[in-house]
Amino acid sequence: MRRIYQIDGEETECWLSHDGRSMILNTPDGAIPCQLDAAEAPGGYTLRVRGRTYDMRVAVGPDATFVHLNGQTFAIGRVDPAERLAGNDGGAVDDRIVAPMPGVVVSVNAKAGDQVKEGQPLLVIESMKLETSLTAPRDGVIAEIPFAAGDSFGLKATLAQLAPEEE
Amino acid sequence: MRRIESQIDTNAPDFKANHAAMSERLKEFHARQHATRFERPQRDIDRLARQNKLGVRERLKLLLDPGTPFLEFSTLAACREYDGAVPGAAVVTGIGIVQGREVAIHANDASVKGGAWYPHTVKKIVRLLDVALENRLPVIHICDSAGGFLPLQHGVFPDRYLGGRVFRNQVKLSQANIPQIAVVGGHCTAGGAYVPTLSDYNIIIEGTGAIFLGGPPLVKAATGEEVGVQELGGAVMHTSVSGTGDYRAATEQHAFSLAREIVSQWKRTPKTIIETATFEEPYYDPKELYGIIPKDRKTQFDMREVLARIVDGSRFHEYQPDYGTTMICGFAHIWGYKVGILANNGVLFNDSSLKAAHFMQLCNQNRTPLVFFQNITGYMVGREYEERGIAKDGAKMLMAQGGSVVPKFTVIANASYGAGNYGMCGRAWDARTLFMWPQAEIGVMGADQAANTMADVKIRQLQREGKELTEEEIAAIRDPVLEKFRQDVEAYTSTSELWDDGILDPADTRNALGMSISASLNAPIDDPHYGIFRL
Numbered sequence: 072m073r074r075i076y077q078i079d080g081e082e083t084e085c086w087l088s089h090d091g092r093s094m095i096l097n098t099p100d101g102a103i104p105c106q107l108d109a110a111e112a113p114g115g116y117t118l119r120v121r122g123r124t125y126d127m128r129v130a131v132g133p134d135a136t137f138v139h140l141n142g143q144t145f146a147i148g149r150v151d152p153a154e155r156l157a158g159n160d161g162g163a164v165d166d167r168i169v170a171p172m173p174g175v176v177v178s179v180n181a182k183a184g185d186q187v188k189e190g191q192p193l194l195v196i197e198s199m200k201l202e203t204s205l206t207a208p209r210d211g212v213i214a215e216i217p218f219a220a221g222d223s224f225g226l227k228a229t230l231a232q233l234a235p236e237e238e
Numbered sequence: 239m240r241r242i243e244s245q246i247d248t249n250a251p252d253f254k255a256n257h258a259a260m261s262e263r264l265k266e267f268h269a270r271q272h273a274t275r276f277e278r279p280q281r282d283i284d285r286l287a288r289q290n291k292l293g294v295r296e297r298l299k300l301l302l303d304p305g306t307p308f309l310e311f312s313t314l315a316a317c318r319e320y321d322g323a324v325p326g327a328a329v330v331t332g333i334g335i336v337q338g339r340e341v342a343i344h345a346n347d348a349s350v351k352g353g354a355w356y357p358h359t360v361k362k363i364v365r366l367l368d369v370a371l372e373n374r375l376p377v378i379h380i381c382d383s384a385g386g387f388l389p390l391q392h393g394v395f396p397d398r399y400l401g402g403r404v405f406r407n408q409v410k411l412s413q414a415n416i417p418q419i420a421v422v423g424g425h426c427t428a429g430g431a432y433v434p435t436l437s438d439y440n441i442i443i444e445g446t447g448a449i450f451l452g453g454p455p456l457v458k459a460a461t462g463e464e465v466g467v468q469e470l471g472g473a474v475m476h477t478s479v480s481g482t483g484d485y486r487a488a489t490e491q492h493a494f495s496l497a498r499e500i501v502s503q504w505k506r507t508p509k510t511i512i513e514t515a516t517f518e519e520p521y522y523d524p525k526e527l528y529g530i531i532p533k534d535r536k537t538q539f540d541m542r543e544v545l546a547r548i549v550d551g552s553r554f555h556e557y558q559p560d561y562g563t564t565m566i567c568g569f570a571h572i573w574g575y576k577v578g579i580l581a582n583n584g585v586l587f588n589d590s591s592l593k594a595a596h597f598m599q600l601c602n603q604n605r606t607p608l609v610f611f612q613n614i615t616g617y618m619v620g621r622e623y624e625e626r627g628i629a630k631d632g633a634k635m636l637m638a639q640g641g642s643v644v645p646k647f648t649v650i651a652n653a654s655y656g657a658g659n660y661g662m663c664g665r666a667w668d669a670r671t672l673f674m675w676p677q678a679e680i681g682v683m684g685a686d687q688a689a690n691t692m693a694d695v696k697i698r699q700l701q702r703e704g705k706e707l708t709e710e711e712i713a714a715i716r717d718p719v720l721e722k723f724r725q726d727v728e729a730y731t732s733t734s735e736l737w738d739d740g741i742l743d744p745a746d747t748r749n750a751l752g753m754s755i756s757a758s759l760n761a762p763i764d765d766p767h768y769g770i771f772r773l
Contacts (some may be wrong), residue, residue, distance in 0.1 A: 133521075151240050172585060173620055199585045200615040200655065200684045226622055228498045 072100050075150040082150060166214075167233040174198025176218045176230075185213045193231050194218075205230060239553035239570070244522055246530060259533035260677065264743055267676045268499055272314050274325040277524075278349045281326040287350055291423060291446055292490045294330050294347040297380055300494035301343070302422075306335035308343075309753045311671075311739045316358035318734035327358040327736075331366035333375065333757050337460040340757045342370040348424055352384035357393030360400050361736045362384045367407035368490055373645075374671055374761040376417045376504065376611050377408075378497060379433050380479035381447075382424025401429055408436040419500055420484070421493050422447035425467075434483070439500050441485040442473035443493045507714040509759040513576035520748065527744040535652060539622060541566055541611055544651060548748045550574065557600070558593050561721035562697055565590035567597035569606070573752030575759075578644075581611035581651075585618050585660055587683055591631040594661070595638040595771075602642050605756055610648040610669070614658030615684070635661045641768035645758035647751055648672040650729075650738065654680040665737050671754040673742045674729045680737065681727040689720035 075084050084099045096103045106119040110126065118125040118140075128139040135148040176196040181187055187207040193218065195204050211233040218224055247253060262468045275295065286293060292300075302308060311330040316324045328350035334343050337394040341434045344366050346353035355363075386394045386401065396403045411418055420426075420434035422442040426449045434440035434449055442449065457463050457470065469475060477481030487493035524547045532539055532546035546552040551568035556568040570577060578601035580594055601608055611643030617623075639646075639661060648662065659680065663669045674680070681688065693716035697707055707715075725731060733741050742750055 168667060172587075172618060173622075195338055195538070199618065199654065201538055201585065202534075202536045202688065203584070226620075 075152050075155055077148040077150055079145055082155075087124050135159050166211075166233040166235060167209055167229050168193065168208065169229055170196070170224050170226055170228045171203070172198050173223070175223045177202055179218070179222050181216065181217055181231075183213050183215050187211060187213060187233075196224075196230070207231075207233070209233070209236075211236065234237050239551070239555050241552050242542050243547050244543055244552075245540070246526065246543055248526060248529060250530075253529035254437045254536055254757070256531060256533050257529035258745075260528040260531055260695050261581070262706050263676045264528070267741060267743065270317065272312055274317070277325075281638065284350045287422075289446060291348060291382065293349055294345050294380065294382075297345060297421075297490065297494065298330065298343070301378065301380070301497060302334045302336060302668065303338065303405045306754060307749065308332050308334040309671075309698070309750060309757075311369070312362055312736050313740055314730065314733045315362050315736050316356065316734055318731055319358055320356065324356050324358070325361045327356060330548055331362055333753060337498055339501060339504070339506070340375055340760060342366055342373075342375040342377045342378060343380070343383055346383040346424070346717065348382040348384075351387065351422060353382045354384040354387040354400065355394050356387045357390055357400070358734075358736065359387075360394050360404065362644065364399055364403045364407065365736060365739070367404065367411065369511055370416065371407060371410055371414065372668070372761065373757050374414065374416055374507075375500070375757060377411060377419075377437075378501075378625075379418065379420040379437060381420055381422045381430065381433050383430050385425075385427045386661060401592055404431070405432045406686065408433070411678060417504055419497050421487075421497050422449060422473075423490060423493065424448075425450075425453065425471075427451075427453045431471075434687065439484050440482075441487050441491060441493045441496050442483040443487045444473040447487075448472050449476055468546055482544045507760070510606065510762055512759065512763075514574045515550065515576065517574040518553075518571070519553035520549060521548050522546045524548065524745040525748075526729045531652065531675070531677060531744065533677075535677065538584065539613075539652075541583050541613060541651070544611060545570065545579060545581060545632060548572070548751070549577075549579070554579075555608065558729060562587065562590035562593035565594050567593060572609070572748060572755060575752070575755045576606055577609045577611050577755065578606045579611065580662065582658070585615060585633075586632065586661060587618050587628045588628055589624065591617070591628070591635040591661070595631075595634045598635075598638040598642055599766070599768075602644055605644060605763050607645045607647065607758065608642060608663070609751060610646065610663045612648065612650045612654045612659070612662045612664075613652035613661050614655060614680075615653050616658045617654040617661070632661060633772050637769050637771050639663055640667055643761070643764040643766050645670045645755070645761075647754050648750070649742075649747055649760075650674040650678045650680060650732075651744075652678050653682060654678065655702050656682055670758045671739045671750070673740055673750055674732055674738045674739050675744050675747075675749065676729050678729045678732075679727040680729075680732050681723070683726050685720060685723035688723045689716055694721050 074080055074086060082101060088095045088097060093104045093106055096105050108117045110117050114128045114130055116127050116129060118127055123139055132138045135146045138145045174196045176228055177197045179194045181193045189209045191207045192204045193207055195202055214232045214234040216231045249436055253771055297574045316327040326347060328347050330345045330347055332343055333340055344363050355505050418437040420437040420440040423446055426434055428451060448467050448471040454465055454467060454470055457465055473486045477486040487496055498702050527547050530543045545554055549572055554568050554570045564587060566581040566583050568579055570579055617628055646669045648665050665672055696715050697712060729741050732738050
């Protein structure tokens, strides 16, 4: 995978290699031989590309590298390809909250007809000495919460159901 | 490696309540730790001054490289024993840096009962020498002990892991080519005489140090011979007549500079090389852990939020993120060292156990040390799970964990109950170091479950005898049991009994692990091999 950089907000893919004589910057538009040498000033470098010489300054920050070149400053951020290319995970969210294991309902914090937000705690269950808070999988309206505090339930029992989303 | 995206809101009421509860706990913890290290009755301080001896902490300062970390083990050992009168079990142990080298240190604390060996003292010394053996760390003994505490002699002397084990481990260290130095800054009497004599090098401080099998009173009683300490076993006699001592030191300062000089003569063996990356502090503040760890032990929390505040750059490569989700597995770096992390995010099911076993095999294959973060209430129980073979899958996890050849490190971050403790590399499973957080709990089962079980047995027994019990009578049976169990599962009980290597302020966990991993690389890593997996 090539690296993805974000230069002043615009993404570009490139990869630095070496052909035995000089460094090569591989870009979507072709390979560019180049050379970078440290200059005397702190953070100073001399860049040689296609017969031309540029003086530049580089400052490295935690989230971006700043390059000062030709009177202009560029912020260069590195984009993680695995993250960038993961796409949207999830897809359709289930309307039901299904018991991850058998247990007992400790408390119920919503009732049928309630409008709830994604991540809002709907009920707390206890199983294996552990209290787990179960939250709404998406924004919506509660259709049913069939158990009350103190009730026990089995594996994969439906603990809460959201009303189907309207198209 | 990608950064974990924290979902924590540091302004949320839950976060603030947790933070307040943890801060309160830590205030108590740091106060207890400080008292154990530095607070002594005036008469004990006066006695040391009269004997012209330095305290154990001052001795460590003379020995260790200035400005380097000292990873102290089990500071609060014996805190719930002997009415709290033997702080730290009268001994200081840990890993420190001398002349740029990692060494294990065993130093008697003569300000506590003259440095006498109590049962917990012996346990603490044996543990330190086990650490030295496992990690191939040279040992420096600072000897200043009144000898075994006689009223409890059966707790310090006869059994396999008692007094004799200290000397046995010294022999094993020597046999394994691991050097030892003893600095004799007090009396080494009877068994204690073998600590310096089994060391490759020993230094005796003139005037205060002495070595003998029987001290002057015992000699008088046994044979009638009247002899003074110096003639019987002082620095001059041993270094010039008997050859029992190697170096004579004029002062404590002289003794420790000699010890440092000896360390610098040792051959340096190269450390084991594992994958490393450039050191990076966590992106998220480790102190935020205080607000993440729930104030109620039973409340579930996302262990990724914990990892984000411990590992380098908060970066984590998660393995099988969508399978067996109650078990988080993945790679990260700590102090630049690549590690494989196993962290509980709920009960262990069949799939989570298999995932853990598989991941541990991966780590052994590429020589990646394992770090366990325990918050485990157990393997899932019930008919459904037995039918799916939960015991069989748990056995696979144990086989992979126990059979691992890479160094393992364990943090008991919250709950450590039942067989989950085993699967997640509890004390019996040879973690190179094992630390506990102050609110963590450990036991076969939870206090409530244990109290109910025991109370039910009692109630049923009484019912069989025809006695009907009122609510009050049932409470009278249950409540005292519950109270005792609640105390028994606390981190302070664990650390008192040396079931761990110490309680940690959660924010210090990263450094404790970094030092532990670094020390472990003094030992080679074997080729992977396992027992039989029940497939």
